[in-house]
Amino acid sequence: MYSLKPHAETMQTLRRLMPQKELRKSTPRLPTNSDTVTAGQPALIQVLRILEDSRLSEKLPELYLEYGQIMALQNPPANTEGLTDLFNEMCRQISTPDHPFDLHILDDGQVSHCEFFWKNDPVRVPSQDLSEILLAYGFTVGHSLIQGLTDQISVFLPYPEPENREEYRKYAPMKLTFNAPYLAIRLPSEFLAQQLMIRPMNFHANGVLRPAHLIAQKASNILRSDLSNPPTLGELSEMLNLTERTCKRRLQEAGTHYQQLLADLRLIQASFWLSRRMCNVSQAAERLGYSSVANFSKAFKKWSGYSPTHAKQGRTFHRD
Numbered sequence: 612m613y614s615l616k617p618h619a620e621t622m623q624t625l626r627r628l629m630p631q632k633e634l635r636k637s638t639p640r641l642p643t644n645s646d647t648v649t650a651g652q653p654a655l656i657q658v659l660r661i662l663e664d665s666r667l668s669e670k671l672p673e674l675y676l677e678y679g680q681i682m683a684l685q686n687p688p689a690n691t692e693g694l695t696d697l698f699n700e701m702c703r704q705i706s707t708p709d710h711p712f713d714l715h716i717l718d719d720g721q722v723s724h725c726e727f728f729w730k731n732d733p734v735r736v737p738s739q740d741l742s743e744i745l746l747a748y749g750f751t752v753g754h755s756l757i758q759g760l761t762d763q764i765s766v767f768l769p770y771p772e773p774e775n776r777e778e779y780r781k782y783a784p785m786k787l788t789f790n791a792p793y794l795a796i797r798l799p800s801e802f803l804a805q806q807l808m809i810r811p812m813n814f815h816a817n818g819v820l821r822p823a824h825l826i827a828q829k830a831s832n833i834l835r836s837d838l839s840n841p842p843t844l845g846e847l848s849e850m851l852n853l854t855e856r857t858c859k860r861r862l863q864e865a866g867t868h869y870q871q872l873l874a875d876l877r878l879i880q881a882s883f884w885l886s887r888r889m890c891n892v893s894q895a896a897e898r899l900g901y902s903s904v905a906n907f908s909k910a911f912k913k914w915s916g917y918s919p920t921h922a923k924q925g926r927t928f929h930r931d
Contacts, residue, residue, distance in 0.1 A: 767794065
């Protein structure tokens, strides 16, 4: 983003969706008509400095994760067909005409190591706030691409494990390694260039981004982090700092409910495993916490239109 305009919109949304009046007052403003950035300075870096000066992160430690998630939901890229496209889009968020931020991919034929770095200073690693924004932004934009694959992706973050580590599962439920010497993502080489989408899950309806959209996104992320032993609705509500009644209402406003959301996530994972023959039907049912293979098969057929046995023949969901 060369312009500050999209960030002004994201900042307005961040302010509007803050849960407390005190936090709303503390959220800085960007002029919505601002179209200029400091020469040679990426717009996102300027926004980071404004957020840092506001000291809002002292009251809301997950501030930068929240900003990245909102940025992705409010300004999704037009075309992101594969993970390489996604990683390049993350680089474009730190962009000026000289493109100071770049992606370096090392691939040994089995594992792809995708590292983000400053071209003019390769030893310099991204700051924690920038890393958190990119992490939440990348996962939110790419969650449809990596559904089923999250247990095979490792993310390396160049800062110590934070005290609010548990909050990360709301924004990027993946294997995270802290205190790394770089910001990088590793995954099996075979998946880097593939179109991986199985079935899109988009909670952001056309129009204004509302609290329900963020709640549904976070709820799906929390459930996705442990599909074999997911939290109950009550536990999920507590993790989202909501009453159970409010959580149910927010999910309904986003067009889903707890059981539907959990079933969709489990069956997306099953479709990924089965279509790539990573396990058989009974193993998938057991790993996803179904009480019996029959119950799993019935749910899978209702969801997909065909039996899980046929999924092993390579049938998957794709974009319409």
